[in-house]
Amino acid sequence: MLPNFFVVELHAVELPFASARNRAPNMTGPRMIQPYPEPFLGFADEQVHTKWYIELLTTFETSDAYRTVTVRYLIVDANSSYNVLPKSLRLVQEQIQQNADLLACQSSLTKLAPLEAVLFELDGTICESLQVHTFVLRNMLQEMGFNADTVTKEFLYDIVVGKTKDEIALSLFPDDLPRRLKFMEDEEAQFRKEVTHVWTKEGFGRMRRWIERRKFKRAAVTNASRAHAEFIISKLGLSDFFDAVITKDECEHGKPHPEPYLKALEALKASKDHSLVFEGSFPGVKAGVAAGMPVISLDFKAPFDLLMEAKPAFVIKNYKNHKFWDALYELEKAGRAPSV
Structure with missing residues (x-):
């Protein structure tokens, strides 16, 4: 002892x-x-x-x-x-928060006035699903013969966080296209089998009410299949919330290509100059910016320096960020017609 x-x-x-x-x-x-x-x-x-x-x-x-x-x-x-944290991780978290707060202080959304449309990714932006995805992926890899000691949390996060499903499958099976396609289909199917409930990110209820009361157009834009997107939307109780849902099934190119967001704007009949994007991944932020819209990046899963290369307008952990709400109210104020 x-x-x-x-x-x-x-x-x-x-x-x-x-x-x-x-x-x-x-x-x-x-x-x-x-x-x-x-x-x-x-x-x-x-x-x-x-x-x-x-x-x-x-x-x-x-x-x-x-x-x-x-x-x-x-x-x-x-x-x-x-209860402790590695010193290196603590310093990284503090640096991310400081940089995010600085970015939020310097950002303005008033150029979007009057706002007419809001576009959302689903996974990691509206709902908390990363834990379930990594759980499913771990089981699949072990069933395929990966050593259990190799498939650690760090290994899974390294191949999942900030990546599209195509990139994940490519990293696992670089020389086998049929196996990659089957793997992506199986992962989504297993995810739907495992999930009984999906939780929204903190503060999304307030975000939803703010959007609905102002009757903004809204779309879900995802690299997932339509079956997977509709499953998530149903579990979230948002089937009547979105005016359009754009998935990989409708696009020749997925994120980080701007095509999914450009198709969403077309479906909504909305202008990129008056639309706002919410994203939860590095490829998604790049896609929204490439489509000509400011992007709100949620959560800190990608390295901050890498995330900054994509040039998000805001970086927030969830929808409760006070500086972000101040910017929304400034945007709303800027969009009001001057009194006569």
């Missing part, structure tokens, strides 16, 4: 299951306990001294299902248990 040493769970795979049931050593490595030199910060910015890590097979369960995955546990020098 090691007095004054505590275990911190790190990089636990996100799964739609409840608490851990049991743990057993993962004996695939040459040694069970390995040194862990990276410095950590606690949530009060105090230094936490890391010692070692051990990878354990951990079972997560609900009343009727369970799954076992590899979780890395850190052993730290401390007098009590800790």
Whole structure:
């Protein structure tokens, strides 16, 4: 027993299951306990001294299902248990937030006045679905023979975050077009099978009411198939919200090409000079900007420097951002006819 040493769970795979049931050593490595030199910060910015890590097979369960995955546990020098973040990750998060706040302060949407149309991506923009997509993708890759220890959360995020489905399939099967097409179809089908409920991003209810009360035209624009898009829209209760839905089935080119957004403008009979885009991925931001519209980028999944190359008008975590709402009200004010 090691007095004054505590275990911190790190990089636990996100799964739609409840608490851990049991743990057993993962004996695939040459040694069970390995040194862990990276410095950590606690949530009060105090230094936490890391010692070692051990990878354990951990079972997560609900009343009727369970799954076992590899979780890395850190052993730290401390007098009590800790919730901590790697120092490097903490600094990255702070830099992203500072840059996003600066961008928000410098942005204006008044040139869109009067606003007439709002265009949305679905996944990652209106709904929270990344966790389910990575869960489905993990199962599919393991069924195809990928080593379970290889298909980590970091591996999945690296091939999923900020990528189109075509890019994901291309990275997995670069020389096999039929397999890529089947993989994309199977992933969407499995996603629809797994999902029983889809959650909207924080603050979207307020965004929806603001749009509906002003009777703006609205469209969903996605690289997903029509079947998948309609499934998500139905689960979100937005079947009567959108005036148009543009999917990969209607487009020769997907995002980051501007074609999907240009088709949406055509379907709505709206001008790019009076339309606003909400996006949740780097390719999507590029597509909206290339179509000639300002883009609101939600969430911080892409590296900030990369995201800035796409030139979004705003970067916000969710629809509760106060600076963003200030910009919307300024836009609304600019669109009002002057009193006589």
